[in-house]
Every structure is written in structure tokens, then in C-alpha cells.
Amino acid sequence: MKKLFFLLPLTFLLSACATIMTGMHQIVTVKVIDKDTQATIENPKCIITSAYDNETTASGNPINAIAHTGYGHLEVNCVKEGYQPTVQNYNQSFNPWTIADVLLWPTFFVDFATGAVIRYPTDVTVTMNRK
Numbered sequence: 001m002k003k004l005f006f007l008l009p010l011t012f013l014l015s016a017c018a019t020i021m022t023g024m025h026q027i028v029t030v031k032v033i034d035k036d037t038q039a040t041i042e043n044p045k046c047i048i049t050s051a052y053d054n055e056t057t058a059s060g061n062p063i064n065a066i067a068h069t070g071y072g073h074l075e076v077n078c079v080k081e082g083y084q085p086t087v088q089n090y091n092q093s094f095n096p097w098t099i100a101d102v103l104l105w106p107t108f109f110v111d112f113a114t115g116a117v118i119r120y121p122t123d124v125t126v127t128m129n130r131k
Helices: 002-014 017-022 096-114
Strands: 025-034 045-050 054-059 063-068 074-079 086-090 123-128
Touching: 025 045, 025 074, 045 063, 054 063, 074 123, 086 123
Parallel strands: 025 123
Antiparallel strands: 025 063, 045 054, 045 074, 074 086
């Protein structure tokens, strides 16, 4: 009985480890550079599309955007006068915190439902070509 009282709170503390530890959103830093000079491009406008078609529109360089984690790639679409519009896609990766769900196997359902099993790259670089 003592073990049950110890394990029950532990179950709640460790449940959905990836969701608790990393959440359902993450910050992605987007840097936009010129393909030829590798110089930073001043104030491009970018639309960052993440899971469930969540869109964030921002200007500046670098751009810090909040991306909703989930299934599907991260798409960054940037425009700037004098440059060709550029769309780049980035694949997601496995969130290592999900491994902790093995201890209490039913909890992985929460992480899968929230998309917390997925992480995007934290830093991405978009390379734009001049017109």
C-alpha cells in the first residue's frame, strides 16, 4: 500500500513528460541572408507556418517566432524588395523528453495528442537570391 501512495503521485509528476518539459510551442529564430554575399538582409518580411497551419508574420532580422509543435514541417516564406520570394521547409525531429513516457506508457498519448513529441530546429537560415 505504501508503494501505491508513492507511485500514484509519481505517475502524475512524470505524465506527458514532453508536454510538461517543452510545451506545445517553441521559439524558432529565423535569420535571412543574401545568397551571394552571405550578408544579413535588412528587415525582410517572413511568414512562418508550423503545425496545424499556425502562421506567424514578422519583420526584422533575426526573427524570433513562436511555432506550434506538431506533425508536419516548418515552412518559412520570406519576401524583400530586390530579392526573389523564397520558401524553405525544415523537417521536425523527435523530442527526447518523450522517452521518459516509457516509464508510464499511457502518458505518451498526451504527448502525441499535443504534438510535443515533435521539435523543430531552433535556428534556421533562409538564403535569398537577388532579382
